[in-house]
Amino acid sequence: MTEDTRDAVLVAQGLNKSFGGLQAATDLSVSARRGEIHAVIGPNGAGKTTFVHMLSGFLRPDSGKIEFQGHDITDLSPAARVRRGLARSFQITSVFREFTVLENVVLPVQSRQGHSFRFWRPALNDPTLLEPARALLEEVGLGDRADAVAGHLAHGEQRQLEIAIALATRPSFLLLDEPMAGMGPDENRALIDFLGELKTDRGMLLVEHDLDAVFALADRITVLVYGRVVVSGSPDEIRKDAQVRNAYLGETQM
Amino acid sequence: MTRRLTPAGTVTALVLALCAAVPYLAPALDEPFYVIVFARIMIWAIAAVSLNLIMGYGGMISFGHAVYLGIGGYAVGILGFHDVTSAWVQLPVAIGLSAVVALVFGVICLRTRGIYFIMITLALAQMVYFLSVSAERYGSDDGLNILWRSDFGTRLFDLEDSVVMYYTIFAVLLGCLLVKWRIVMSRFGMVLRASSSNDTRVQAVGVPTFRYRLVAFVIAGVMCGLAGFLQANLERFVSPDMMNWHRSGELILMTVLGGTSTLFGPVVGAVVFLMLSEILSTITIHWHLVFGPFLVLVVLFARGGVMGLLGSRARHD
């Protein structure tokens, strides 16, 4: 399977990863383009989260190469990748539960502004942190919840905050690991719309179980099964692909 | 800006006022012994405050924190043994040595988490403890007497004067509280607190947390080394017992007793712990028999410590 790597921002080439005897990624190659949503789907255990961990630097591939904006980032730490503009969200909600909503987004804003070896001035009196943080919360629809403690938010709001934290680093490319996880249909609808608006100015790699969301949003889709790319193509091509129907979509009505 | 005084704030103000007044109150009440008791309490409070910076705010449960008491103390003791009594040598050595040791230990133990971190900090501290025990030249188990307190070279500031000694400790305590308060609220403190809450996520927003945790670890070590410097001067004596692992356990106890993740909790904890042991030990020599289970009960039922009971919001007060 060859991928068209022209205009690609994020390119994974031949990634392999195994845990003990379990092969979680085999010769995995995916390339995602600027201004597009590239969805990665697959049944449970297909290695989707492992893939996101490798792209974001939390897992090191056994072999293979990851390029971002033309640079080899395979050996960079997670933090260094974020500073280059590659941010991620988490499947399991990973907000700072004891912090207020505002503090949750102040931290990434602070990270964007350079090092944090500043010991004396209170961070929460600093308008250069608070203004962008508040603006971002307005943007994602959490403006009126700024002072709530994150751990007390409803599940849907926590999912919004999850994405807001990633967005606050001003990424040029966003890795979203199952943003819809555990959300109701109404909340889903709103989030799909929101993600659709986001894609105009950045690239996105979307790992998702919810196929409605995937087909509503994705420009390209890659199907993973047991850590391998089964097929990659436009939503129409994927819909028609017999291999995909058998391997994965099976009984799902399309 | 006017603010109503919270119960926690009231306790803070009362304890600090008491500390300030003891050198005058104690003789007036014909209990001069309490001057030294409170001086000791304040030194432990400094050590507990420093521990709380990494434990309460950074989630690093160091079970070897007393090692810096020993290092700060032995800097005074060993230099004094070699007739170097100038504070301008002793103090930088105490601070510098604490910083170097904390840096080396931090590099080793901050690579690990959870139970590993607890055990490794304990083991590394034990290493220094045994080092001091094996140092026959400096008294091994028996320790070293200190003939002269650190000499600042001026009559205006002479630690041999017990009042000066007392208020120096008091001032250092206030200074450490101020520094900790500013640090916790600063950008650095944001990173520290966030990494304690969810370290993976902090890295995922672009902050390499290791170096921040390491710097916090070093700051806490230096602060505690300062407490050791003061303790050696106050007692005119250092021994391996200053960094016995029971001392590290007691530091954790004081912090939790007063309230972790609160600015002033460790001070209250030190007061409660040391006063309680002072009082209980006069009633029975077997006071640990009561005190041990008491601690278990505190852990099980009074979470948040004294400051928690007073309704202090963790983190900010």
Added chain:
Amino acid sequence: MDYVLLVEQLLNGFQLGIILFLMAAGLTLVFGIMDLVNLAHGSLFMIGAFVGGTLALATDSFVLGAVLMVPAMFVIGVLLETIALRTLYRRSHLDQVLATFGLILFFNEATRLIWGPEGLVIPLPDFLEGTVALGAGITYPLYRVVIIGVGLLVALGLYLLVAKTRFGMLVRAGASNRTMAGALGVNIPALFTLVFGIGAVLAGLAGLIITPITQAAIGMGEDVLILAFVVIVIGGIGSVRGAFIAAVLTGVIDTMGRSFLDLLLLLVLPANAAEAAGPALASMLIYILMAGILFFRPQGLFPPRGATVIQ
């Protein structure tokens, strides 16, 4: 260098390793399976020495005392787990450290109250006195040979228990994945209690077995506990095999260092410097070993499977 002394010290180191293994085996299972920091494990070492010693004095037989100690320690372990420690499993590590630190204070003081501050001297029975000739001109105290033999037997038994039985399978499953063990329909609380009881017996055995050489003293378990921590860190939490190898490694290196390091230093340092640095460096040797291993393998030498999964 005198090779007789070398072999003797090697055996001494091995014997220390055996004691450390008995401590670390129970501790590593409790850490690995229950995720519990139990400082009071050192108290079990001490209680084993005092209870076993008292039983030996009462029955006038060291062997009978040791045999009776086993059920006694098991009961003490089970009681400790059900009364105090069970409630701590779901608590933070900080809470566990504090509560078990409180238990240490309690046990030390209770021991002082019951047996007095002087401790307890347990004489060695006559038939265990004397030395054994190991050939090539080397003799070694019989009792130390017995310690090594008992330790190896226990290690073998423990290995068979963990590797070959259904109980062992559950223990291993619990160490790597608690939810899975629960899904297998295992009575987790009972399993925990049982593991804790076994750990208590092993710690008590270690305490009693060393007592004729040292003597039963208050707080005797604490230094051993910290050494056992070092062993567990080196071996990898939850791994009995790792605990054994790390314990022997730690025991041998510590003992050899204390005996021969100053001689080695003489090769590179002037005499007075070597004499001063030798003991200091020897006392730090195992901690340096631990730091070195951690630097390259933060999970220890034998991390249980599943320990490397992130999040």
